[in-house]
Amino acid sequence: xxxxxxxxxxxxxxxxxxxxxxxxxxxxxxxxxxxxxxxxxxxxxxxxxxxxxxxxxxxxxxxxxxxxxxxxxxxxxxxxxxxxxxxxxxxxxxxxxxxxxxxxxxxxxxxxxxxxxxxxxxxxxxxxxxxxxxxxxxxxxxxxxxxxxxxxxxxxxxxxxxxxxxxxxxxxxxxxxxxxxxxxxxxxxxxxxxxxxxxxxxxxxxxxxxxxxxxxxxxxxxxxxxxxxxxxxxxxxxxxxxxxxxxxxxxxxxxxxxxxxxxxxxx
Amino acid sequence: xxxxxxxxxxxxxxxxxxxxxxxxxxxxxxxxxxxxxxxxxxxxxxxxxxxxxxxxxxxxxxxxxxxxxxxxxxxxxxxxxxxxxxxxxxxxxxxxxxxxxxxxxxxxxxxxxxxxxxxxxxxxxxxxxxxxxxxxxxxxxxxxxxxxxxxxxxxxxxxxxxxxxxxxxxxxxxxxxxxxxxxxxxxxxxxxxxxxxxxxxxxxxxxxxxxxxxxxxxxxxxxxxxxxxxxxxxxxxxxxxxxxxxxxxxxxxxxxxxxxxxxxxxxxxxxxxxxxxxxxxxxxxxxxxxxxxxxxxxxxxxxxxxxxxxxxxxxxxxxxxxxxxxxxxxxxxxxxxxxxxxxxxxxxxxxxxxxxxxxxxxxxxxxxxxxxxxxxxxxxxxxxxxxxxxxxxxxxxxxxxxxx
Numbered sequence: 220x221x222x223x224x225x226x227x228x229x230x231x232x233x234x235x236x237x238x239x240x241x242x243x244x245x246x247x248x249x250x251x252x253x254x255x256x257x258x259x260x261x262x263x264x265x266x267x268x269x270x271x272x273x274x275x276x277x278x279x280x281x282x283x284x285x286x287x288x289x290x291x292x293x294x295x296x297x298x299x300x301x302x303x304x305x306x307x308x309x310x311x312x313x314x315x316x317x318x319x320x321x322x323x324x325x326x327x328x329x330x331x332x333x334x335x336x337x338x339x340x341x342x343x344x345x346x347x348x349x350x351x352x353x354x355x356x357x358x359x360x361x362x363x364x365x366x367x368x369x370x371x372x373x374x375x376x377x378x379x380x381x382x383x384x385x386x387x388x389x390x391x392x393x394x395x396x397x398x399x400x401x402x403x404x405x406x407x408x409x410x411x412x413x414x415x416x417x418x419x420x421x422x423x424x425x426x427x428x429x430x431x432x433x434x435x436x437x438x439x440x441x442x443x444x445x446x447x448x449x450x451x452x453x454x455x456x457x458x459x460x461x462x463x464x465x466x467x468x469x470x471x472x473x474x475x476x477x478x479x480x481x482x483x484x485x486x
Numbered sequence: 487x488x489x490x491x492x493x494x495x496x497x498x499x500x501x502x503x504x505x506x507x508x509x510x511x512x513x514x515x516x517x518x519x520x521x522x523x524x525x526x527x528x529x530x531x532x533x534x535x536x537x538x539x540x541x542x543x544x545x546x547x548x549x550x551x552x553x554x555x556x557x558x559x560x561x562x563x564x565x566x567x568x569x570x571x572x573x574x575x576x577x578x579x580x581x582x583x584x585x586x587x588x589x590x591x592x593x594x595x596x597x598x599x600x601x602x603x604x605x606x607x608x609x610x611x612x613x614x615x616x617x618x619x620x621x622x623x624x625x626x627x628x629x630x631x632x633x634x635x636x637x638x639x640x641x642x643x644x645x646x647x648x649x650x651x652x653x654x655x656x657x658x659x660x661x662x663x664x665x666x667x668x669x670x671x672x673x674x675x676x677x678x679x680x681x682x683x684x685x686x687x688x689x690x691x692x693x694x695x696x697x698x699x700x701x702x703x704x705x706x707x708x709x710x711x712x713x714x715x716x717x718x719x720x721x722x723x724x725x726x727x728x729x730x731x732x733x734x735x736x737x738x739x740x741x742x743x744x745x746x747x748x749x750x751x752x753x754x755x756x757x758x759x760x761x762x763x764x765x766x767x768x769x770x771x772x773x774x775x776x777x778x779x780x781x782x783x784x785x786x787x788x789x790x791x792x793x794x795x796x797x798x799x800x801x802x803x804x805x806x807x808x809x810x811x812x813x814x815x816x817x818x819x820x821x822x823x824x825x826x827x828x829x830x831x832x833x834x835x836x837x838x839x840x841x842x843x844x845x846x847x848x849x850x851x852x853x854x855x856x857x858x859x860x861x862x863x864x865x866x867x868x869x870x871x872x873x874x875x876x877x878x879x880x881x882x883x884x885x886x887x888x889x890x
Contacts, residue, residue, distance in 0.1 A: 353510060
């Protein structure tokens with residue numbers, strides 16, 4: 220049976236648009252507020268939620284997510300908060316996945332982690348620093364729990380390797396738009412569409428593009444060629460600037476609305 | 487012969503595993519660069535012109551072979567055991583770090599890259615990297631935890647004099663761990679033009695294998711020097727272990743000599759029981775950090791725990807994966823040495839031998855005092871004197887309450 224995430228892509232493809240995927244670290248800025256923030260994101264039109272596992276050494280993340288993760292950890296966020304927020308997100312009826320560096324998953328026990336994601340109703344796990352060479356065990360554990368295994372590929376990934384990695388992905392393939400860390404950019408790198416083209420020549424799995432997308436125009440542009448648009452740092456920035464009170468939540472919803480228009484106007 | 491052996495071990499293990507440890511846990515963006523580096527390293531290992539160029543640099547630039555010193559007066563405090571010091575402190579730039587840096591700088595040239603980045607804790611690797619960058623005309627950026635830039639300000643000045651840019655890292659614990667994070671982020675962004683000149687035997691494959699191969703020269707030389715001097719192999723080889731590059735360098739050529747004990751001395755800080763230490767094998771658990779699986783200081787959620795040590799160069803919550811493996815199979819032993827034990831040995835070497843060691847190295851010397859007393863006066867101990875202590879004068883003066 221397809222996961223909720225896979226069903227979402229069937230639906231958005233039938234609507235001839237891209238899906239909007241929003242990212243938030245669990246427990247940012249506090250666990251209670253993170254629940255309100257994802258609700259605002261969903262109310263504004265985010266189609267799927269990525270719950271970040273805040274980690275002490277996030278080498279793929281720029282300053283915005285680093286600061287958010289640090290704040291979440293210092294406010295006590297850990298594995299319990301990740302699954303609590305995942306359940307909350309699933310409860311809103313949107314497909315939800317966990318994004319985590321490998322260290323916390325391995326420490327928890329990867330089989331147990333896959334089972335917990337499944338029990339919480341999660342669709343899958345994005346593993347940004349897990350290479351396919353190191354993940355045979357994980358793939359079987361995730362398959363056993365019928366959850367998606369989402370790997371990140373980059374513009375530097377060779378065609379040969381791209382075919383190998385994407386053949387192990389399910390749910391969607393996470394295409395990093397550029398060589399770099401997470402964070403808003405003024406323009407979305409031209410490498411992104413070239414990478415998506417290369418992926419499509421060897422895979423039929425849906426492709427979502429992340430890194431650097433922060434506004435309606437960029438969402439629209441990426442939606443013209445990708446099946447999904449991932450936005451993270453831009454949501455966090457709103458909260459860092461406006462707090463998670465009424466005004467911050469309102470601005471979060473407005474950003475989601477604007478991005479949601481973007482993913483509908485790309486084609 | 488040594489090279490053949492290394493090559494064989496590499497070919498049989500292209501994923502860089504040491505038992506369950508090692509491997510690659512990195513963003514996909516870095517895989518192409520790591521593959522390129524692996525290929526460059528393997529081809530260089532079997533290229534006589536590369537080996538000749540490196541050997542020439544060792545001979546005419548960094549001052550190899552480094553000498554062996556029989557520390558007779560220090561020995562009196564170590565149960566009378568013969569204490570042989572492998573003098574890596576006499577290398578150009580003052581530590582063993584130059585061995586690896588010259589090798590990787592040559593590989594950088596071979597790969598056609600013009601910019602190197604490096605992390606540094608004590609500043610020794612940063613200084614060595616800045617030195618090689620000057621020698622080869624490469625741009626050099628060194629990431630250093632802000633806390634370390636303060637306790638190792640002399641080395642910051644040296645790097646700047648050598649033309650490098652030093653970036654103080656203000657995230658997290660502001661030490662070596664965070665400097666590595668920042669260097670990784672730079673590398674992900676600039677990987678096409680940049681080589682990450684990692685300074686220790688940690689990180690993703692091929693770093694643990696490659697850095698070891700460039701540091702093996704310490705053990706290869708020392709093994710012959712001990713045989714020449716004493717007519718037999720030592721009973722034990724001792725080295726301090728942070729990431730573990732000087733230790734693996736001197737251990738590796740002795741691995742097949744089953745009679746030789748290999749003993750790594752970790753930074754016990756205020757004592758393992760206090761939680762304030764950097765003794766990763768003695769006080770940590772298996773996990774993943776900075777692209778490799780090894781022992782790590784981490785909590786139940788897999789978050790890295792900040793390490794503590796008087797020595798900036800050992801102040802790291804991870805350790806090279808080959809050490810984790812050697813520990814688990816029982817081929818090497820790892821013991822913690824507290825700040826106080828290390829500083830006692832530091833002072834003792836200064837006053838008994840006229841050698842000011844790096845505080846990192848003082849941990850190995852403290853181990854020598856302990857092991858020497860355990861084994862007695864018939865024993866021969868080979869100690870890697872990995873670095874000199876000029877950079878630590880301020881820290882030592884503060885520790886001993888000496889006005890400067």
